[in-house]
Amino acid sequence: MTTTWHILGPGAIGSLFGCYLQQAGFGVHLIGRNGGGPQTIELVESDIITRHQFEEAPPDQPISHLLVTVKAQQTLAAIEAVRPRLAPQPRILLLQNGMGAWEAVAERLRGAILLLGTTTEGANRPAPNRVIHAGSGETYIGALETRHQTEAEALCRQWANLPLTLAADPNIHGRLWRKLAINCAINPLTAIYDCPNGDLLQNPHALAQMEAVCTEVEAVMTQVLGEETRGLFTLAKSVAAQTGNNISSMLQDVRKQRTTEIDFITGYLLEQAHRLGLACPSNQALLNQVKQM
Ligand SMILES: NC(=O)c1ccc[n+]([C@@H]2O[C@H](COP(=O)([O-])OP(=O)(O)OC[C@H]3O[C@@H](n4cnc5c(N)ncnc54)[C@H](OP(=O)(O)O)[C@@H]3O)[C@@H](O)[C@H]2O)c1
Missing domain, CATH: 3.40.50.720 (NAD(P)-binding Rossmann-like Domain)
Known part of the structure; x- marks a missing residue:
């Protein structure tokens, strides 16, 4: 059947x-x-x-x-x-x-x-x-x-x-974490700067925020997955370049005035960071900003 x-x-x-x-x-x-x-x-x-x-x-x-x-x-x-x-x-x-x-x-x-x-x-x-x-x-x-x-x-x-x-x-959890990490690094910034993924690479302020976000995400992932996580900023930049013309789903949701998935992306990261006693001020700032849009 x-x-x-x-x-x-x-x-x-x-x-x-x-x-x-x-x-x-x-x-x-x-x-x-x-x-x-x-x-x-x-x-x-x-x-x-x-x-x-x-x-x-x-x-x-x-x-x-x-x-x-x-x-x-x-x-x-x-x-x-x-x-x-x-x-x-x-x-x-x-x-x-x-x-x-x-x-x-x-x-x-x-x-x-x-x-x-x-x-x-x-x-x-x-x-x-x-x-x-x-x-x-x-x-x-x-x-x-x-x-x-x-x-x-x-x-x-x-x-x-x-x-x-x-x-x-x-190891689906590891794979979901790697996807989450890239989403944390790119999606909120595209929503805040109202731009396609690739434009972030030409924006020094956005790049500095992306680097800070990546450093925090690496610290959380290293603890959660029990293995050293490095190179996320380089990876995020290469994904932003490869998907240069894409309008992220988060930006699409913001433009259509719909609720975004931020609570399950940056929000999930922050929950895990809180549980581990790790501070993630850059991610917190992006979450706050996106939630106010
Ligand atoms: N699209 C992509 O290329 C892509 C790629 C990778 C991953 N994803 C992920 O896949 C997931 C789905 O994305 P999507 O782009 O397919 O979103 P989407 O087009 O908005 O599809 C979600 C659907 O769920 C419906 N829905 C909302 N609440 C419902 C309810 N209570 N009961 C039944 N249906 C309900 C929505 O209806 P309404 O239209 O009435 O709201 C909409 O048809 C998201 O997590 C997204 O991040 C998407």
């Missing part, structure tokens, strides 16, 4: 994965903000457009496999809304930027098998029924708890036919 995936948050990334999962033969239901999702999605890849038709999820069908692609700050409310429909031991994959959204989910859904994912696929959604696959990347999946890592491996085997570069990562 084919697995049916319910996708909670059929935005840019959720729609992309929904189309790919359907293409690979899985049952797919999209669950948007008010329960239902778009019925049809046009997936645009270069000059090829494919149309995908989705049926509304039958309300009495237990959700056994849930892919969560809402923004980090939307996770809890979204999960609460589908909680009565979850099967007794659901597989839940949180595919989001930032860290820590899983904490409240794990607390509330004690029987669930929680998997964490990170992706560098690029997608945007110019209209609710249209998703543009803007760039290919890599997706990694691991388990929140080590004892569930075999579930992450099984999922990657099941998803082997998706047109994605996808792998299980036994």
Whole structure:
């Protein structure tokens, strides 16, 4: 029997994965903000457009496999809304930027098998029924708890036919931390200076802030991961150069007057720093500034 995936948050990334999962033969239901999702999605890849038709999820069908692609700050409310429909031991994959959204989910859904994912696929959604696959990347999946890592491996085997570069990562926490570090270094600054990633490299003030942020993040990561973390400023500059024209999701959210993911990026870093007794004044200043925007 084919697995049916319910996708909670059929935005840019959720729609992309929904189309790919359907293409690979899985049952797919999209669950948007008010329960239902778009019925049809046009997936645009270069000059090829494919149309995908989705049926509304039958309300009495237990959700056994849930892919969560809402923004980090939307996770809890979204999960609460589908909680009565979850099967007794659901597989839940949180595919989001930032860290820590899983904490409240794990607390509330004690029987669930929680998997964490990170992706560098690029997608945007110019209209609710249209998703543009803007760039290919890599997706990694691991388990929140080590004892569930075999579930992450099984999922990657099941998803082997998706047109994605996808792998299980036994050290998903380390990978999420490295992504978080780059996000801390680039995203808040792009929001504050209202510029594409690459413009930060031409702004001496922003660069000095980036360096200070990186030094603080390295100190926290070294303690959390138990291994010396170095070279983050160099890495952040090279990522900013490679993604020079990108408008970060944080800046996009600020421009659209939407809540950003800062609490799950810089905010998560600051929580861990506080727990460890480490001061991170530069990160704190950026968090304060972004939250006032
Ligand atoms: N887009 C990318 O290229 C990309 C790449 C890597 C990682 N990510 C990460 O992936 C995650 C999703 O990003 P995205 O760009 O796909 O965001 P997005 O387009 O805003 O998608 C989020 C979707 O969740 C919906 N939603 C919000 N609250 C909900 C609720 N309570 N129940 C059901 N649906 C709800 C939103 O609906 P509304 O439209 O009504 O708000 C929206 O359709 C983020 O953590 C992002 O940082 C994105």
